[in-house]
Amino acid sequence: MKYLLGADIGTSSMKTSVFTLEGEEVACSTIEYGLQYVKCVGVEQNPEDWWQAFRFTLADIREKSEVDTRDIIGIGVSSQSWAVIPVDSKGTVLSPAMIWMDRRATEEAEWLGTRIGDGIREIRVDPSYIVPKVLWLKRHAFDIYDGARHLLQVSGYMNYRLSGVVATDVSQEDPLQIYIKNGSQFASIEDYYDSIGVDQTKIPSSRFSHEVIGEVCRNAAEETGLRYGTPIIAGAMDTSATALGMNITEHGQSFHVAGQAGAIGVCSAEPRFDPRVCIHNHVISGRWLVAGVMVATGASMRWLRDLLQHDKVGESESCSIEAFESISEGAARVPPGSRGLVFLPYMMGERTPVWDCHARGILFGLSLGTGREELARSIMEGTSYALRDNIEVLESLGIRIGKVVCAGGAVKSRIWNQIKADITKKQLVSIGGDVCAARGAAMLAAKGIGLPVGFAQGQIRELESYLPNDKYFERYDCLYGIYKRLYLNARSDYEELARVERSQ
Numbered sequence: 001m002k003y004l005l006g007a008d009i010g011t012s013s014m015k016t017s018v019f020t021l022e023g024e025e026v027a028c029s030t031i032e033y034g035l036q037y038v039k040c041v042g043v044e045q046n047p048e049d050w051w052q053a054f055r056f057t058l059a060d061i062r063e064k065s066e067v068d069t070r071d072i073i074g075i076g077v078s079s080q081s082w083a084v085i086p087v088d089s090k091g092t093v094l095s096p097a098m099i100w101m102d103r104r105a106t107e108e109a110e111w112l113g114t115r116i117g118d119g120i121r122e123i124r125v126d127p128s129y130i131v132p133k134v135l136w137l138k139r140h141a142f143d144i145y146d147g148a149r150h151l152l153q154v155s156g157y158m159n160y161r162l163s164g165v166v167a168t169d170v171s172q173e174d175p176l177q178i179y180i181k182n183g184s185q186f187a188s189i190e191d192y193y194d195s196i197g198v199d200q201t202k203i204p205s206s207r208f209s210h211e212v213i214g215e216v217c218r219n220a221a222e223e224t225g226l227r228y229g230t231p232i233i234a235g236a237m238d239t240s241a242t243a244l245g246m247n248i249t250e251h252g253q254s255f256h257v258a259g260q261a262g263a264i265g266v267c268s269a270e271p272r273f274d275p276r277v278c279i280h281n282h283v284i285s286g287r288w289l290v291a292g293v294m295v296a297t298g299a300s301m302r303w304l305r306d307l308l309q310h311d312k313v314g315e316s317e318s319c320s321i322e323a324f325e326s327i328s329e330g331a332a333r334v335p336p337g338s339r340g341l342v343f344l345p346y347m348m349g350e351r352t353p354v355w356d357c358h359a360r361g362i363l364f365g366l367s368l369g370t371g372r373e374e375l376a377r378s379i380m381e382g383t384s385y386a387l388r389d390n391i392e393v394l395e396s397l398g399i400r401i402g403k404v405v406c407a408g409g410a411v412k413s414r415i416w417n418q419i420k421a422d423i424t425k426k427q428l429v430s431i432g433g434d435v436c437a438a439r440g441a442a443m444l445a446a447k448g449i450g451l452p453v454g455f456a457q458g459q460i461r462e463l464e465s466y467l468p469n470d471k472y473f474e475r476y477d478c479l480y481g482i483y484k485r486l487y488l489n490a491r492s493d494y495e496e497l498a499r500v501e502r503s504q
Helices: 047-064 106-116 118-122 130-140 142-147 154-163 175-182 189-196 218-224 238-245 298-308 317-332 372-396 414-424 436-448 470-503
Strands: 003-009 013-020 025-032 036-038 042-045 072-079 085-087 150-152 212-215 231-233 254-258 262-268 278-281 288-294 342-344 362-364 404-407 428-430 464-466
Touching: 003 047, 003 154, 003 238, 003 436, 013 047, 013 436, 025 047, 042 047, 047 154, 047 218, 072 154, 072 238, 072 436, 085 142, 085 154, 106 130, 106 189, 130 142, 130 175, 150 154, 154 212, 154 218, 154 231, 175 278, 231 436, 238 254, 238 278, 238 288, 238 436, 262 372, 288 372, 298 317, 298 372, 317 372, 317 414, 342 372, 342 470, 362 470, 372 414, 372 470, 404 414, 414 428, 414 464, 414 470
Parallel strands: 003 072, 072 231, 254 404, 404 428
Antiparallel strands: 003 013, 013 025, 036 042, 085 150, 212 231, 254 262, 262 288, 278 288, 342 362, 428 464
8 A cells, every 4th residue: 555644843743644645644643842942032953853753753653553654655744934954065963953933033133124125014024034043143153154055944954864855845935035026125036145145055945845856865764664765845834734734725715723833814815915914835836825923822831731741741642632631621610711810822922913022921810719720721812812813913904814724733622712712703613633734745745746636635624613602702802902901011021021131
C-alpha cells in the first residue's frame, strides 16, 4: 500500500500524519518540545529538536501501526512561520532559530518603516517578520550573519535536512514581502533586499507550495526510515496549510485556527492591506488569507497546564491530553464571567490588532476565592475576547465574517468552543483537532506528484456546530469592555516595565 506523509512543525510540538492516497489518516504521532526565552522579548528554538522530533514520530508510527514508512511516496512539511535559521555552507546551524514569537528586532522594524516611506502605512512592519530579524542578525551578530550561507525558514530547514535542497515557499513570505510584491514601492523583491542592505544570495528562492524541490537523500533515509528518493515538496506555512486542510479555498470563507497561536480571518480573492491585521499568501494561487493573528491563545492554556501539571509535562501525549481535558472540565463548572476574573492573553506581546511587543498577560479581579477552575475559564474567555477584537477590526474593513470553520488542538474543548461562540456572537463549526495542517501538507504533496488535488477533501466533515447563546450577551459585552480598557490603561506601563527589564 502507498501513502502520503504530512508533517507539521508547530511552535510547541511536531505532528506527523500518514494518509492513504484517498486522504484517510491511518497513523499519526505527536511530541512536544520547548522554547528558550531570551530576556524579555527573544524566543528561540533549537532546530535539532525539530529533526529529532520528526525522527521520533516516524519511529512511533512504525511501532504503533502497520505503516511501512518506505511505502510513503510523497512528503509535505508545514511549519510555524517567520523564523531565521542561519546555516553555513556545510549545513551547520550557526545559532538557535529566532522564531516568529521573537520580537527583538523592534528598532530594525521601525527603521524599515522609515526607510520604505509613507506607502507602508497600509501595513504594519513588525519585529516578528523575517526581514527585521535578518537585519537584527546583521547588526547584532554580524559574524553569524556573515558566516551564514543560507537563512532558512522552519519548513525550509526540515526540507534541507531531508533533501539537501535549499528553498522556501510563497506562503512563508512575511506580510512585508507580500505588500512589496503587490504594491508599487519597488520593482521587485530583489530590489527591495538590495535597498536595505540584505544579501539576496542568503535568502532562499520561493517556490510554489506543491512544487517538488528534491528527494530524500541517503543520509536522511538512513536516519528516518524513509525511502531514498522519495519526492519532497516545498511545503507551506502552517496557517495556509491548515486552511487548505480545512477546505478554505474560496473567496469569503471564514476560518479560525486554534493552536498555540490563534488566527481568525477569511480567504480573499484579492490582497487586503491594513496595519491592524495581517495577510498571508494562501497555497492556492490567486488567494490570500486576511486575518487577525494572536500570539498566545493555546499557549496561554499550555502555560496554565504546565503550572498545574508540571510533574506530567513531557511524559507522553496522553498525559498532556488528560491534563487539558481535566482543565476543560473544570472550566465548564464555572459560570460565564469566571466569577469576576478577566484575563488579557498577551503572554509574549501581541500581534493584531494592538501590535505591542511589550504587552504582557493580566489577570484582573483575583481574589482569595479564585481557584484553578476560574483561572482556566478566564483564559478561555480572555482569548475569546481577543478573537472578538480581531473580528470587529476585520468587519470594519468590510470583510464579512460568517460561519467560522474551526480547527486546531483547542477545538477539542467543547466548552472553549461555546465560549468563543458566545463572546464573538458567531456560529463556530468544528471540523476536528490538529490534523488539518498535516492534511494540507499531504494534499500539496499529492498535487506535486500528480495525484488529484482534492484527494482529501472528502475526509473533511463538519463535526460539531456551536451557536451563540444570547443569554450571555449582556454579561460578555460588559466584560469585553473591561478587557479593552485594561489594555488601554496599561499600555504606557507596559513600555515602562520593558524599560526596567532591559536595564537589568
